[in-house]
Amino acid sequence: MPERFIHLKCRSCGAQLDIYDDMTRFACGYCGTEMLVERRGGTVALRAIEEVIHKVQIGTDKTAAELALIRLRDEREKLSKLLPLLSEAHLEDVVGTLRLSFVLLTVALAVFSLSPVAGSIFLILTVLMLFWAIPLQQKANKKREMRRQEVKSRLREVDNAIAESKKIVDSF
Numbered sequence: 001m002p003e004r005f006i007h008l009k010c011r012s013c014g015a016q017l018d019i020y021d022d023m024t025r026f027a028c029g030y031c032g033t034e035m036l037v038e039r040r041g042g043t044v045a046l047r048a049i050e051e052v053i054h055k056v057q058i059g060t061d062k063t064a065a066e067l068a069l070i071r072l073r074d075e076r077e078k079l080s081k082l083l084p085l086l087s088e089a090h091l092e093d094v095v096g097t098l099r100l101s102f103v104l105l106t107v108a109l110a111v112f113s114l115s116p117v118a119g120s121i122f123l124i125l126t127v128l129m130l131f132w133a134i135p136l137q138q139k140a141n142k143k144r145e146m147r148r149q150e151v152k153s154r155l156r157e158v159d160n161a162i163a164e165s166k167k168i169v170d171s172f
Helices: 049-114 116-170
Strands: 005-009 016-020 025-027 034-040 043-048
Touching: 049 116
Parallel strands: none
Antiparallel strands: 005 016, 025 034, 034 043
């Protein structure tokens, strides 16, 4: 059975090509460009594989952007809920420290009215404890504020990533 060839030109370098009629993919012997042989309704054409890969890449980019939007919106929602909690916790800690101070000072005064020596000792211990608690509270507040700033920064990053993903999805 004689071999049948199709005579076409390379889309990249223009060289004359003889392609077997049963080939679907090959590389140009002159420039090395990989091509697909497309057959439709009795016609035969060549398409560079880069074109096909580009179309696949476009579809992949769109799918990745759509999935990223879902993940990023979920992350944004969680960060948005966390941000006010970090501010509220700071106020609760300050109020808690003030309440504890008031209770301890009240007890110290009550003990002082019963026994001036015991009351004085209790009052001194209370003041010492408050001087110890205040720097701890300040340190906790600094950590919380740093965390709050990190959350705000991440929110900005997520918003930018959402905008980029939307551009990709909307471009199709």
